[in-house]
Structure formats: C-alpha cells, structure tokens
Amino acid sequence: MSRPHDHIVEITPEVLLKAYACGIFPMAESAEDPGLYWIEPERRGIIPLDAFHIPARLARTVRSGRFEIRIDSDFDGVIDGCAAPQEGRSKTWINTRIRALYGALFQRGRCHTVEAWRDGRLVGGLYGVRLGGAFFGESMFHTERDASKVALVHLVARLKAGGFRLLDTQFVTSHLSGFGAVEVSRRQYHRMLEQALDAEGDFYFWPADLTVDGGVALQLVSQTSKIGCSTP
Numbered sequence: 001m002s003r004p005h006d007h008i009v010e011i012t013p014e015v016l017l018k019a020y021a022c023g024i025f026p027m028a029e030s031a032e033d034p035g036l037y038w039i040e041p042e043r044r045g046i047i048p049l050d051a052f053h054i055p056a057r058l059a060r061t062v063r064s065g066r067f068e069i070r071i072d073s074d075f076d077g078v079i080d081g082c083a084a085p086q087e088g089r090s091k092t093w094i095n096t097r098i099r100a101l102y103g104a105l106f107q108r109g110r111c112h113t114v115e116a117w118r119d120g121r122l123v124g125g126l127y128g129v130r131l132g133g134a135f136f137g138e139s140m141f142h143t144e145r146d147a148s149k150v151a152l153v154h155l156v157a158r159l160k161a162g163g164f165r166l167l168d169t170q171f172v173t174s175h176l177s178g179f180g181a182v183e184v185s186r187r188q189y190h191r192m193l194e195q196a197l198d199a200e201g202d203f204y205f206w207p208a209d210l211t212v213d214g215g216v217a218l219q220l221v222s223q224t225s226k227i228g229c230s231t232p
Contacts, residue, residue, distance in 0.1 A: 011036060011097070013104040020131050021197060023190055025170065028095040036097055044189040045172040045181055049164065052156050052221055053180040059222075061146050062153050062214040067116040067123070069154045069217075071208040075106045078113040078125045081141035094139070102138070105129060112203055114155045116147040124148040126155060133199025134166040135159055150214075152179065157217035162205040166196035 011026060019025060019038065026036040054062070079102065083094040105111035106127075112135075115125035124147025126140035135155070142148035159167060172181045184192065206212055 011101065013101060013108060013110070016101055016105065017110065017129075017131060020129055020134075020136055021193075023186070023193055025136065026098070026101075028093045028098060033095060034097065036095075039170075040186070041171065042186055043183040044186065045169040045176065045183055046189070046192070047156070047167045047169055047176065047179060047181045049156060049160055049167055051180045053178065054153060054218070054221065055178065058146060058149055058153070059218055062150050062218055065214050067118055067144075067147055067150050069151065069212060069214075070115045070117055071158075072106070072113050073208075074115055074122055075103065075111070075113055075127065077122045078115060078127050078141070079103075079139075081122065081125065081143070082127065082139035084141065102127065102129075114151040114158070116142070116144075116151045118144060118147070125151045128155075130201065130203050132197035133164050133201040134168060134193060134196035135164055135201070135203075136168045137170070149179075153221060154212060154214075154217050157212070157220045158203065158206060159201065160220055160223075162202035163199060164196070164201035165199050166192055168193075 016026065023044075024038045024040040027039050028034075028036050079094060079099055083099075102111050106113075110131070111127060111129050113125055113127045116123055123144040124140070124142035126137060126148060128135050128137040130136075137155075140148040140152065156167065169176050169181050172183050
C-alpha cells in the first residue's frame with residue numbers, strides 16, 4: 001500500500017472527496033500523531049450488498065427492536081466511540097485532523113452515522129462517507145453486545161433501499177468476514193468504484209427521522225442476502 005505524506009497538498013474536505021473518488025483514503029499512525037498519510041491497499045475490502053450474511057441469532061436481535069436506530073443525530077458521540085479503546089483494539093488512528101475533516105464532511109451532508117441507542121444512551125454505531133452510489137465505511141464501535149452489528153444491518157438495508165452499488169470496508173477483518181466481506185484486487189475495485197460513482201445513491205430514501213422497524217430492515221436485506229446459523 002502507498003503512503004505518500006500529505007505535506008504536498010493541504011487536505012480539505014473537497015480534496016478528501018476527490019481522494020475517495022480515486023480509491024484512496026487517509027489514516028494517521030495514532031491519535032497523538034498530527035500527520036496523515038494516504039492509503040491505497042493492494043487488496044480492498046468490500047461487502048457485496050447482494051451477498052450480505054446475517055447470522056440467525058443477530059437476525060433475532062434486529063427483529064426484536066432491542067436498539068433504537070438513529071441516523072445522523074450524534075456525529076461527535078459516534079466518532080468518540082470509534083476513537084475509544086475496544087476489545088482487540090487498544091489504539092486508535094482517529095486524530096484531531098481526522099475528526100475535523102470528517103466533521104466538515106458531516107456538515108456538508110457527505111458523512112453519515114448509523115447509531116444504536118438503548119435507554120437514551122448511544123451504545124454503538126458506525127460512520128462513513130457517501131459519494132455517488134458508493135458508501136465508504138470508516139469505523140464502528142459498541143459498548144453493548146451486538147449494537148454495532150445491528151447498526152451495520154440497518155446501514156446495508158438503507159443502502160439497498162437507496163440504490164447504492166458499493167459498500168467499501170477498506171480492509172477485511174475476521175469480524176467483517178462473518179457478514180460476507182471479501183477482498184478484491186485494486187483493479188477490480190476501481191472498476192466497481194467507477195460503476196458506483198456513475199450512480200447517485202439516496203441515503204435518505206428513508207428520512208433520517210423515520211424509525212425503521214428491524215423487521216423491515218431484515219426483509220429488505222434478506223431479499224438477496226443470506227440469513228444463516230453462524231454467530232460471529
């Protein structure tokens with residue numbers, strides 16, 4: 001993967017969107033490191049929207065309505081959660097510049113959050129960037145079991161409802177592979193990205209203030225996806 005440092009050009013929200021359109025994204029070494037570098041993996045992680053896998057136990061949790069799913073209501077809370085240490089992740093790459101850049105994209109309506117709430121508390125969620133018919137997932141977190149997984153199911157349902165063509169996960173982790181994430185070559189990814197950018201996904205096909213029932217989300221996702229019996 002390439003890591004050309006960003007001192008050559010100032011990274012603005014507009015530059016960031018152009019970078020996504022070219023298949024690259026920024027990261028930092030750590031929260032304490034003020035610098036950013038560009039990443040373009042040789043093998044890119046994606047979740048095929050028509051092959052999303054939902055474990056049966058998780059499907060029951062989604063259907064139960066245990067978590068209230070909100071959209072774009074607490075960007076700061078989500079990015080704070082994503083930056084906090086998690087099981088299996090003691091460090092974070094979310095530094096001050098990452099927060100500022102994605103916060104600016106959020107204000108422009110290009111960055112979105114899918115949030116899981118319970119008893120009035122934010123207990124999990126994810127955020128990512130929307131461009132054309134592509135959604136670039138950045139990070140996710142949970143403080144209660146299954147909260148981020150339920151948010152991911154609702155994200156996939158929203159993307160399918162809105163006509164999106166690509167869900168980019170950047171890398172494939174063991175966690176994401178349980179949902180059907182796969183790696184594709186850089187060349188294949190660029191073909192998929194080009195096709196996705198030719199479309200215009202509607203992230204608000206369901207309005208942000210509409211409470212989407214878990215059963216509705218499952219029905220949409222499972223039209224072409226698989227609900228299985230494994231439990232990642």
